[in-house]
């Protein structure tokens with residue numbers, strides 16, 4: 001069963017609280033990331049995450065010691081999922097996993113999720129940063145490395161789901177943004193699919209921001225996406 005995460009990307013506490021309340025009962029978790037955390041800080045994150053599952057999406061990417069320290073500092077927030085960049089490499093991912101295990105003895109450990117190739121990048125944009133091959137090949141390469149180094153799962157676009165499931169099976173937690181209901185504006189997302197298609201292709205979680213938060217009725221938008229997932 002594919003679960004739904006709403007990405008609450010706003011610097012405003014009242015707006016974030018309103019979006020969280022409006023989507024309560026229609027989503028399985030809230031995602032807070034750079035925009036909210038940098039503006040409001042981690043007390044505000046804790047407040048919004050009270051009684052809700054949290055996906056803390058800070059996409060850590062630094063030397064292993066710094067990423068491990070960052071994750072130890074974030075552990076008290078008890079997110080269900082946290083993100084690092086797979087491109088940080090084997091040692092960084094391994095130390096990240098170790099830091100989470102050491103910080104969460106006796107309680108549930110956040111799942112360590114490695115971002116592969118951002119869903120805003122297409123083949124041309126990848127070549128511009130020096131990556132040869134297709135987005136799918138790069139996602140498979142980084143996915144293999146991240147899972148082997150200790151990540152519990154990956155962030156990928158819906159387009160790579162079939163290849164990831166074929167290669168790595170059912171176990172890795174696959175978290176999938178780049179989701180657009182039929183007819184919705186793609187915005188800055190390059191590799192997109194509908195909620196239903198992503199669910200059929202094997203997503204464990206889909207991440208949806210603007211199609212919900214930009215709607216006149218965010219609760220109803222989330223409810224409709226949920227219905228599409230369970231149809």
Ligand SMILES: O=C(O)c1cc(=O)[nH]c(=O)n1[C@@H]1O[C@H](COP(=O)(O)O)[C@@H](O)[C@H]1O
Pocket residue numbers: 007009033057059083115117118119120155156177178179187189207208209210211
């Ligand atoms: O890690 C993420 O969640 C993420 C990775 C990625 O490759 N692409 C991506 O869009 N995201 C996040 O997913 C959300 C997508 O938002 P919308 O494009 O508004 O649906 C944003 O909060 C992004 O930060």
